[in-house]
Amino acid sequence: MAQAILAKTGSPVGRSVYISVKAMERGKLLFEEALGAESLELPDNWRPVGTVRAVGSGELLDPSGTRTIRLRGRIKGELENECAIGLEPIRRKFDNEFDLFYYPEELIAEDGEYALTSEDADVGFYEGDGLFLEDAAVEQIVLWLPMRPECEDAERTGSCPHTKAAPEQQTEADAEDPRWNALRGFKLN
Numbered sequence: 001m002a003q004a005i006l007a008k009t010g011s012p013v014g015r016s017v018y019i020s021v022k023a024m025e026r027g028k029l030l031f032e033e034a035l036g037a038e039s040l041e042l043p044d045n046w047r048p049v050g051t052v053r054a055v056g057s058g059e060l061l062d063p064s065g066t067r068t069i070r071l072r073g074r075i076k077g078e079l080e081n082e083c084a085i086g087l088e089p090i091r092r093k094f095d096n097e098f099d100l101f102y103y104p105e106e107l108i109a110e111d112g113e114y115a116l117t118s119e120d121a122d123v124g125f126y127e128g129d130g131l132f133l134e135d136a137a138v139e140q141i142v143l144w145l146p147m148r149p150e151c152e153d154a155e156r157t158g159s160c161p162h163t164k165a166a167p168e169q170q171t172e173a174d175a176e177d178p179r180w181n182a183l184r185g186f187k188l189n
Ligand SMILES: [Zn+2]
Pocket: 083, 084, 085, 086, 087, 088, 150, 151, 152, 154, 160, 161, 162
């Protein structure tokens, strides 16, 4: 029953699973969604392999007070990219649990600022009547992503087995590039 409450909107940006405060006033929302590449805007050219699965629940805490959205669940999938050094295809699997709190944006507006405490590590804000599950999913994936797309060898050792030289050595090789020889005798006045 709870799943039926979840509104499906024809959002032009691809996001479609809306966690609505109004719907949660009537009870907890359960979701079990397969999110595709079209709805997940990931950085650094990361793409999902197939779909990302998001399973969990949305709840409105303190409906007559802070009206906080609590989003709990599990997100699982696989992403693909190219290694930044050797350009070979790489894949990364993830399977993470999340427990997030979103306060209404008005809360910042009232005070001018909202002081985050150490207990609020997983806190965000929502605008208007709720938030898109896809946006929460992207936030979670970004937290987990490595600093830059690299194969596991490159991440561990700094050099990629798919390229003959590590980045530092490549720089030396460039300096010895014979094409530069023509310029060596050339001096500026
Ligand atoms: Zn690599």
